[in-house]
Amino acid sequence: MATILYGRDLSPFARRVAVWAALQGVALERRPLMVNGPDFETLKTVNPMGRVPILMTEDGEALIETAAIIDFLEEQAPAEAKLIPVSGAPRREVLQIMAYGHNTVEKGVALVYEKNRRPEEFQWPEWRARLEGQITGGLDEMESRAPADGFAGGDRPNGADVCLTLARDFIQATNPYLLDQGYPKLTALAARCNAMAEFGASNPTAPA
Numbered sequence: 078m079a080t081i082l083y084g085r086d087l088s089p090f091a092r093r094v095a096v097w098a099a100l101q102g103v104a105l106e107r108r109p110l111m112v113n114g115p116d117f118e119t120l121k122t123v124n125p126m127g128r129v130p131i132l133m134t135e136d137g138e139a140l141i142e143t144a145a146i147i148d149f150l151e152e153q154a155p156a157e158a159k160l161i162p163v164s165g166a167p168r169r170e171v172l173q174i175m176a177y178g179h180n181t182v183e184k185g186v187a188l189v190y191e192k193n194r195r196p197e198e199f200q201w202p203e204w205r206a207r208l209e210g211q212i213t214g215g216l217d218e219m220e221s222r223a224p225a226d227g228f229a230g231g232d233r234p235n236g237a238d239v240c241l242t243l244a245r246d247f248i249q250a251t252n253p254y255l256l257d258q259g260y261p262k263l264t265a266l267a268a269r270c271n272a273m274a275e276f277g278a279s280n281p282t283a284p285a
Contacts (some may be wrong), residue, residue, distance in 0.1 A: 078137060079106040083120065084129030086279040087113075089182040090143040093131040096239050097150055099275035101158045113194075143179070147236075160236040171237045174222050174229065178240030181215030182247050183207050189251050190207040212248065212255055216263070219244060223262035227269075234270055242270040250281040 079124050082098070082105045084091025098105050112129060121127040124141050131138040132149070140146050151159055161175075177249040188208045191200060208239035224227070229237040245263045248255050256264075270276040 078133075078135050080104065080135055081106045081133040083108045083110055083123060083133070085109045085111060087247075087281045088129055089185070089243050092246075092279050092281070093143055093239060093243055094130045094132060094146050094150075095279045096276055097236075098158060098242065099278070100160060100234060100239070101154045103150065103153075112181055141199060160230070160239065162233070162235075171229070171235060171252040172282065174219070174237035175240040177218050178237075178244040179213050179224070181219065181244045184211045184215065184245075185247050185251060188212065194254075206274055209252075209255060210250070215244070216248065216255065216260055220260045222262050223266050224261060225266075228266075234276075236271070238266065238270055242267045242276060243274055246271070246280060248284050 080098075080103065082091065082094055084094070084096065086092050086109070095105060096105070096166060110120055110129070112120065112127060117127045119127065120131070123133065124131045125140050126141070126230065128141065130141075130143060130146060132146045134149075141151055151161055154160075161171050188205065191205050191208060222237075223241055224238075228234045229241070234242075245256070245260065245267045249267075271280050
């Protein structure tokens with residue numbers, strides 16, 4: 078049985094799993110199902126909550142939640158393919174950068190729902206402004222932690238590079254005005270990463 082990933086590339090959570098697996102040389106069969114729309118009931122047959130990502134392992138085990146799936150991939154990977162340092166300050170640094178990326182895209186998803194899913198008469202301008210401020214705060218912190226050149230992982234991307242790039246790409250794809258102040262280090266890192274097939278194949282901002 079193939080390892081199957083459920084979720085579209087526009088989902089920053091499903092894309093993180095796809096990029097992570099690609100960097101580790103793990104082949105995936107993709108099922109780009111949408112949480113919104115007719116795919117919801119199909120997704121519920123695999124994850125009763127109807128959420129993505131879902132990773133169906135070769136043994137038929139359905140894993141949910143991005144962090145748990147990443148933990149599985151890290152556990153299975155040989156030492157040279159792991160994207161998170163094993164211990165100490167280097168591990169904490171990567172995990173903290175990953176957390177900023179994760180939190181930023183969570184707020185980005187919330188903003189998409191507020192702007193695009195909630196009827197206009199029920200939208201709350203103060204809540205939207207709060208979300209935008211939280212996203213900007215995350216982008217500011219990620220810009221300060223992004224490598225000036227190369228990758229945070231050294232000669233190849235690690236988990237920090239993955240989350241920095243995917244957070245920036247998701248905001249670019251959904252609410253690009255939040256990137257108007259530039260974020261030059263993040264933008265340059267995303268360009269370096271997306272030039273790699275492991276990232277570029279799932280880049281939601283790439284021209285069709």
